[in-house]
Amino acid sequence: MSKPxxxxxxEERTKRKGIxxxxxxxxxxxxxxxxxxxxxxxxxxxxxxxxxxxxxxxTLPVIGPNGLTxxxxxxxxxxxxxxxxxxMVPGCHYCQQMAPVVAQVQAQYSTSSSVVxxxxxxxxxxxxxxxxVSNFIRTYGTNWTYLWDSSGTIFNMYGVTGTPTFFIxxxxxxxxxxxxGVVAASTLIADINRFNS
Numbered sequence: 001m002s003k004p005x006x007x008x009x010x011e012e013r014t015k016r017k018g019i020x021x022x023x024x025x026x027x028x029x030x031x032x033x034x035x036x037x038x039x040x041x042x043x044x045x046x047x048x049x050x051x052x053x054x055x056x057x058x059t060l061p062v063i064g065p066n067g068l069t070x071x072x073x074x075x076x077x078x079x080x081x082x083x084x085x086x087x088m089v090p091g092c093h094y095c096q097q098m099a100p101v102v103a104q105v106q107a108q109y110s111t112s113s114s115v116v117x118x119x120x121x122x123x124x125x126x127x128x129x130x131x132x133v134s135n136f137i138r139t140y141g142t143n144w145t146y147l148w149d150s151s152g153t154i155f156n157m158y159g160v161t162g163t164p165t166f167f168i169x170x171x172x173x174x175x176x177x178x179x180x181g182v183v184a185a186s187t188l189i190a191d192i193n194r195f196n197s
Contacts, residue, residue: 055167055175056157060120060147065137067130073147076173078116082196083169084188086119087160090136091126094182095164099140105188106144114171115196117144122152124163170195 059074075083086102088095102117109115119142121133130148137146149155158167166179168191176195179187 055169055173056154058154058157060149060154063121063130063133063137063146063148065134067134068148073118073145075118075169078118079173080171081114081116082171082192083116083118083167084192085167085169086117087155087158087163087165087167088119088121089124089126089163090121090128090132092163096136096140097182098164099136099142101183101185102144102188103140103142104185105192108189109192112196115192119144119146120149120154121146122149122155124149124152124155124160168192168195 055075057074057076059072062069062071062073084105106117121128123129133146133148162180164181166183166188168176170176177191
């Protein structure tokens with residue numbers, strides 16, 4: 001009968017010892033992660049305020065060509081109007097490309113009191129600040145309302161992952177349709193007219 005090799009002796013010793021320190025540490029980490037995940041899932045999520053038709057409601061400060069104006073607008077205060085809601089960042093090339101398009105669409109409704117244009121700006125992606133938004137307004141001569149979402153909270157509420165993103169909100173407060181990226185003026189006008197009747 002031959003003697004057991006050194007490797008075999010080591011293997012037998014490992015079997016007798018059971019789980020080593022590394023194994024116990026891994027088990028403890030896994031338990032902590034499982035307990036934390038179970039706790040997190042058990043916590044209630046605060047409800048998002050919505051308009052009567054379902055679009056998330058919010059209140060944000062107004063920003064103009066000279067910075068924050070000191071005013072705030074709550075989306076639900078515009079109930080009974082069709083809202084073209086744009087999410088944008090000043091450093092976005094496509095937002096810059098869409099500024100004259102939105103201006104063209106807005107000009108179609110300059111005498112209408114039932115259609116409102118709102119742009120929500122944020123530091124989202126490009127890290128822009130309030131001055132960049134004011135400069136954008138001056139550069140492109142846009143004359144509708146801009147709101148400042150400093151934390152990106154409203155971007156998240158609406159699930160915005162790229163800019164520009166547009167939503168048309170109906171008079172009853174529901175999101176009728178949305179678009180991402182470059183959109184033709186004729187498309188925006190057709191949809192606004194469809195929900196403004």
